[in-house]
Amino acid sequence: MKTTRRQGWTPAKLREHREAHGLTLEGAGDQLRQTAERHGLAVPAANFQTLWGHENGTIYPGPHYRRAYCLLYQASEPDLGFRLPLPGESQKADIVISELPAPSDPAADNAAAQVIEEAFTKVSVDGITDSGSPQAALRARVVDAWRRRHGAGDPKPILVLVGGYAGSGKTEFSRFLSDITGWAFLDKDSLTRSMAERLLISLGSDANDRHTELYLSEVRPLEYRCLMESAWDNLNCGTSAILSAPFITELRDEAWFTRLENRCAAKGIDVAAIWVRCDPESMREYIEFRGAARDAWKLANWEQYVAGLDVDNPPATAHLTVDNRLGAAISLADQTRDALKRILT
Template sequence: MARQHPDWNPELLRKHREQIGLTLEDTGEKLREIAERHGFNIAANFQTIWGHEKGSVYPGPHYRRAYCRLYRCNEAQLGFRRALPGEDAPVESATAQLPAPRAQAPDEQPQAVRQALSSIRSGTDDVDSEALRNRVVDAWRRRTSGVTDGPTVVLVGGFAGSGKSEFAKFLGSLTGWPILDKDSLTRPLVDQLLIALGGEAHDRSSDLYREKVRPLEYRCLMEAAWDNVDCGISTILDAPFVSEFSQADWMQRFQNRCRSKRVSVATIWVECDPESMREYIEFRGAARDAWKMEAWDEYLSSLNLDLRPQGPHFVVDNRLGAAVALVDEARDVLSGGGL
């Protein structure tokens, strides 16, 4: 059954387009340029844009992100969703004109980076979110100047579709630290191992996967991380980490091992709402997600949406895609910001 979007106000898209004097064809061209720059998967022809403005077709996640970059607004200001607490979303907000390419002020890029990282907040009292943001910004500055520092390990976890991979990639693009994505590292082997054990290649919900395969999958991920750390290379790990973050003893062992190697640690949990997670999962269309989509209510009931890592950690609030929107904005500024 199709999901409803009771807070959607499609009329705002047309208002924004008309106030800056764009035709449907012009809008499609600019959206395609944005899509190419950000790697969005959209076609953006005028019929599709017309459908979005008339309210007959709700824009998918990449379309919404492209519209936000085009009109320099967040999703709430464009009428796609309700505003999160603290978000400014006036109904009549519209840009007077498209910003022309211009020379950037010397501090504009650092400000954009810090704004994108502002969604990282302390999840426990014994971590300092400002210190982590400073560490990432410093790594970004050092990467461009060629200066190196001691290694850092960043664990980015969250439920499927939470936006953790998008946020991990942003951290990697800023710092130059390699990203170890669990699925990219292990999926071909995991699929074949499941078949060899009598299961199905894309199964991620059975006892067979959880008891026989998953432990090996995460062991491969962590061993690859230690190889980097032993070479003094900071590393970002991208995986759900649901079981690991739920275990205080696992978290403590990891912290102890990093401390013994003089490695700093940042554990990040990416928070997201169920509807947004479902949309992201549906959009990517991965075979391993088939069961989740077929039995969404059952899958959702198995998640502890209040889960937080059992130890020092940070939280990124990506409910309704808010953190990813800030990432898109920072990428635009870092790339020059011209449309």
């Protein structure tokens, strides 16, 4: 897409990395398409004209292109000149899943567990230092799930809520968690979108309505009820579940969350809430890139929409806040997947 100059964007770095790998523009395009296919990314075309535009600064790469470049060249976004590094972000990626092979030996299993611990520490806002904190407890639970994934499974199921605003990256981070742990992944849109659209039409509204009082009072509660009932079906069978949905109202309602904790405690189920934090610029880019009809109102009324968001303050109920500004956390998730594959093969 045509774009104006972006802060920190240094297009020449892409060419430097391509030439360092001995690739022509055509060869880099072939490699980029193969990398994107392996990781489930959409990079339409990836021909030499598009890559030439990326390297000469006439086209700023979209999020899937940037992720594919990072995976291809084993480098971070700042390394490739897409942006300036975030405060505290290493200039070189330290951890450079979901077809993961089984651990081949205890040493490989331990090395993989260490990679997962490092990834969780890095994506957490302000890191994880207190071994007795909720963040550390959740990290330990994820690592334990990794160790048990090829064994007897988790002795105690856990319900993980992954919330965040539209375009924050919560669905992709949920997939990352599911890749590592093997826990069931339930996405609200996948489970309820068809039903919600048909219900909105039957009520005389637009199928893509996600902002009117009609949707908020009549349809949204049913979406979350379907999501939670699907989670209970898994949890009652002893299968842990990761739920991906905004959870904006729910996680900011401490009474609601307390009721959920009490219900889970009565069933012997643990609960964890993760909030994916992102900046408005990055959220808009992700929303524009996915091109979903349900986002039309947000994009058409962006200033009004953003004014109602509290992007700097996570809900008080969140056990862990993931930093996904400018794609940092999701990029790290990709790097972790690749690191685990290298360790275990």
